[in-house]
Amino acid sequence: MEEKVLTGKLYDIQGFSVQDGTGVRTTAFLKGCPLRCPWCHSPESQAFYPQLSWISMRCQGTELCKSRCLNACTKGALELGDTREDAVSGATLQMVHVKRNLCDNCGDCAEVCYPGALYICGKDYTVEELVKRLLQDKRFYERSGGGVTISGGEALSQPEFVLAVLKRLKEEGIHTALDTTGFASWETVEKVMPYVDLFLYDLKHMDSAKHKAVVAVPNEPILENARKIAAAGGKMQIRIPVIPMFNNDEENIRKTAEFCKELGDAVEVIQLLPYHNMGVTKYLRISDEPVAEATTPSDEFMKKLKRIMEEYDLPVTIH
Ligand code: SF4
Ligand code: SF4
Numbered sequence: 001m002e003e004k005v006l007t008g009k010l011y012d013i014q015g016f017s018v019q020d021g022t023g024v025r026t027t028a029f030l031k032g033c034p035l036r037c038p039w040c041h042s043p044e045s046q047a048f049y050p051q052l053s054w055i056s057m058r059c060q061g062t063e064l065c066k067s068r069c070l071n072a073c074t075k076g077a078l079e080l081g082d083t084r085e086d087a088v089s090g091a092t093l094q095m096v097h098v099k100r101n102l103c104d105n106c107g108d109c110a111e112v113c114y115p116g117a118l119y120i121c122g123k124d125y126t127v128e129e130l131v132k133r134l135l136q137d138k139r140f141y142e143r144s145g146g147g148v149t150i151s152g153g154e155a156l157s158q159p160e161f162v163l164a165v166l167k168r169l170k171e172e173g174i175h176t177a178l179d180t181t182g183f184a185s186w187e188t189v190e191k192v193m194p195y196v197d198l199f200l201y202d203l204k205h206m207d208s209a210k211h212k213a214v215v216a217v218p219n220e221p222i223l224e225n226a227r228k229i230a231a232a233g234g235k236m237q238i239r240i241p242v243i244p245m246f247n248n249d250e251e252n253i254r255k256t257a258e259f260c261k262e263l264g265d266a267v268e269v270i271q272l273l274p275y276h277n278m279g280v281t282k283y284l285r286i287s288d289e290p291v292a293e294a295t296t297p298s299d300e301f302m303k304k305l306k307r308i309m310e311e312y313d314l315p316v317t318i319h
Contacts, residue, residue: 007124008161011045011153015137019319021177021198021237023146026137028130030162031122033153035181036216037204039243039294041279044286045153050122052105053285054098056084058117061093068112069096077102078109100288121286127164135172147175149200156184159191166195182222189225190232198268199229199236205247206255214246223259230266238263238270242305244294253305257312270309270316274302 012029020027032048033040040046044053061084070078081097098118107120125133134148141147148169155162155178162178169176178192179200203226204219205211211219229236238260242248247256260267274297283291302318309316 005126006161006164007126008130008158008165009048009050009122009124010130011042011121011123013130013133016140017149020149020151020179021147021200022175023144024137024140025146025149025177026134026141027149027151027179028134028165030150030152030155030158032157033181034157034183034217035154037241038214038292039241039275039279041282042153043279043283043291044121047122047286048157050105050107050120051286052098052103052107052110052118053121054096054118055285056082056095056117058115059084059093059095060115060117061095065115066094066096068114069109069118072109072112074108075102075104075106077104127161127168130165131168131172134169134174138172138174141174145175147177147197149177149179151179151200152181154181154183156180156188156192159184159188163192163195166192170195182225183217184221184225186221186225186228189229193229193232193234197235199234200239201226201229201236202239202241203256203259204241204243206252206259210246226259226263230263234266235268236263236266238267239273240270241273241275242297242302243275244297248297248301248305250308253308257309257314260309260314261312267314270314272302272305272309272316272318274318 009031010028011031015026017025017027031045033046077099078096081095083092083094086093110118110120150162166176175197177198177200178196181202204215208218208220260270275294276296277293280291280293306316306318
């Protein structure tokens with residue numbers, strides 16, 4: 001019997017990243033996440049399956065163009081939609097619209113959409129295919145003290161694939177970071193730990209009920225995994241998204257600081273990440289449902305939170 005080849009589902013690979021750990025890095029974004037953070041910058045990362053995405057500004061809307069995608073869809077999931085003015089010619093173009101309730105994400109329309117307005121988000125890679133791509137940037141990692149970051153979604157939701165990729169990267173002498181929500185079983189975390197040089201670890205709220213109410217999962221496994229990683233000698237960059245009306249009150253910030261203090265030397269730095277609304281337009285690529293928007297916290301407010309955390313003698317930065 002033929003052996004099944006291990007594959008993972010990714011939605012993006014980005015080179016030259018300087019936000020996802022030390023030095024210049026290439027970040028592999030895995031698809032699928034058990035959390036549902038309303039402020040998610042990459043809503044296309046949440047579903048575990050390939051998804052039809054649509055970027056309105058790329059839609060040509062000419063008669064010839066529309067005939068291609070409309071005819072390609074045999075499920076009746078494409079119809080004529082809004083109009084927009086073409087930036088160059090000034091002509092009024094009628095774009096298409098995806099009826100999400102009828103779309104099964106088959107991708108037939110994306111294949112004939114040459115401008116790339118319709119595309120399938122989510123592609124399978126074998127371990128070797130992904131490692132080969134990541135090694136293309138090896139010279140940049142070596143020059144800058146960078147490496148590879150495995151991110152998501154929640155990468156640990158594809159545990160076998162992540163473990164195999166991390167192992168191969170360590171065989172190649174690559175510095176590895178794992179960007180994680182921490183929401184995984186300890187067995188999974190423990191298995192990948194020997195191959196992770198740095199955890200980029202999110203803390204969202206210290207109250208489990210509030211955590212669950214907003215992001216759909218409780219925080220106990222996340223906090224417990226963080227404690228275990230620290231006790232086992234792992235290194236962590238703690239990331240705290242600062243979300244108005246959710247986790248930005250002084251009480252939660254102090255409790256988060258106390259928890260980070262508990263993790264001791266494992267914490268290399270704490271990054272405070274102010275909310276911004278970059279994800280809002282991305283939701284419209286995969287859904288018609290509007291998402292709630294909040295106001296970006298001011299610099300002054302972020303500095304105040306930083307000062308509070310520094311009272312606990314913690315290394316804190318604002319990103
Ligand atoms: S969705 Fe793609 S194929 Fe259809 S009209 Fe727009 S650009 Fe053309
Ligand atoms: S992905 Fe398939 S079902 Fe969905 S709109 Fe395109 S062709 Fe139709």
